[in-house]
Amino acid sequence: MPQSEEANTVYEIESLLRVVATTVRKNGRAILVDFDITPPLFDALLWISKRDPEMTIGELSANLGLAYSTTTDLVDRLEKRGLAERLRDTEDKRVVRLRLLREGRDVIEHVLDARRQYLGEVLERVDHSNRLMLLEALRLLQKQLDQV
Amino acid sequence: MPQSEEANTVYEIESLLRVVATTVRKNGRAILVDFDITPPLFDALLWISKRDPEMTIGELSANLGLAYSTTTDLVDRLEKRGLAERLRDTEDKRVVRLRLLREGRDVIEHVLDARRQYLGEVLERVDHSNRLMLLEALRLLQKQLDQV
Numbered sequence: 001m002p003q004s005e006e007a008n009t010v011y012e013i014e015s016l017l018r019v020v021a022t023t024v025r026k027n028g029r030a031i032l033v034d035f036d037i038t039p040p041l042f043d044a045l046l047w048i049s050k051r052d053p054e055m056t057i058g059e060l061s062a063n064l065g066l067a068y069s070t071t072t073d074l075v076d077r078l079e080k081r082g083l084a085e086r087l088r089d090t091e092d093k094r095v096v097r098l099r100l101l102r103e104g105r106d107v108i109e110h111v112l113d114a115r116r117q118y119l120g121e122v123l124e125r126v127d128h129s130n131r132l133m134l135l136e137a138l139r140l141l142q143k144q145l146d147q148v
Numbered sequence: 149m150p151q152s153e154e155a156n157t158v159y160e161i162e163s164l165l166r167v168v169a170t171t172v173r174k175n176g177r178a179i180l181v182d183f184d185i186t187p188p189l190f191d192a193l194l195w196i197s198k199r200d201p202e203m204t205i206g207e208l209s210a211n212l213g214l215a216y217s218t219t220t221d222l223v224d225r226l227e228k229r230g231l232a233e234r235l236r237d238t239e240d241k242r243v244v245r246l247r248l249l250r251e252g253r254d255v256i257e258h259v260l261d262a263r264r265q266y267l268g269e270v271l272e273r274v275d276h277s278n279r280l281m282l283l284e285a286l287r288l289l290q291k292q293l294d295q296v
Contacts, residue, residue: 006268007264007268009271009279009280009283010264010267010268010271011264012283013267013271013279013282013283013286014172014260014263014264014267016283016286016287016289016290017165017168017169017172017267017286018169018172018173019290019293020165020169020286020289020290020293021165021166021168021169021170022169023293024162024165024166024293025166026211026213029213032213038213038214038215038218039212039213039214040188040214063174064187065174065177065180065186065187066186066187066188067186070186112162115162116155116158116159116162118296119158119161119162119165120154120155120158121296122289122292122293122296123157123158123161123289123292125292125295125296126288126289126292130285130288131157131161132157133281133284133285134161134285134286134288134289135157135160135161135164136281137278137281137282137285137286138161138164138165138168138282138285139164140274140278140282141164141168141270141271141274141282142164142167142168144270144271144273144274145167145168145171145172145270147273148266148269148270148273
């Protein structure tokens with residue numbers, strides 16, 4: 001339980017970040033149903049896109065926090081759906097990497113667009129200076145995340 | 149692609165929120181390994197705790213964005229692990245609701261503590277006034293989320 005003012009601030013920021021991010025994520029999710037894609041599949045796509053085409057299944061499994069076998073199943077489904085594919089490393093043939101396919105990229109763009117549209121509607125209700133304050137505060141936070 | 153300054157701001161805020169929340173979540177996750185709990189199980193616990201002991205499996209499945217059968221499997225695992233349990237509705241015996249058990253609550257507390265500890269270390273590097281700016285900005289955003 002928080003005791004100092006510092007701890008209270010951390011407590012509240014963690015909670016707000018969690019609720020805000022969950023709500024925005026949830027509102028971009030409606031579109032996943034249209035694409036017939038589950039949230040775990042989408043999360044896998046998003047991680048793959050971050051290091052496309054370098055990510056190995058081991059890294060993907062660590063990023064998703066899922067067992068290797070569960071991750072392999074997800075990758076099988078991504079391949080079957082034509083969203084991503086396995087790729088042999090050119091230097092070391094034993095290493096398998098993951099490449100996003102065009103349709104996978106489209107799915108990501110559509111979902112992020114839906115999130116942005118929802119967030120845009122929310123931010124319309126926040127005045128200009130407060131919107132800039134939010135942007136500035138998040139930039140500061142991200143800069144520090146990169147360094148811890 | 150963003151065209152106006154407004155759209156650019158929304159674009160960047162969505163991206164920052166996503167990266168920040170993902171990083172904080174990932175850093176609280178190390179502890180899940182100690183509890184031998186997967187991220188989907190933890191997410192289920194977190195949702196159940198929000199409406200404890202009112203949430204039905206249908207609602208949980210909608211919140212998680214997972215199929216009903218997948219959600220049933222998750223609930224089976226939560227019960228087997230003694231983290232949550234099914235509960236017959238007292239008024240309508242056909243309705244099954246979910247109740248968090250003490251060990252489930254402990255898991256949530258430990259994981260959120262780990263996230264707060266990580267976030268606390270990050271926020272130590274942000275000066276006091278900027279920390280308050282972040283808090284204020286997130287409060288404003290959440291207030292608007294509730295209304296859209």
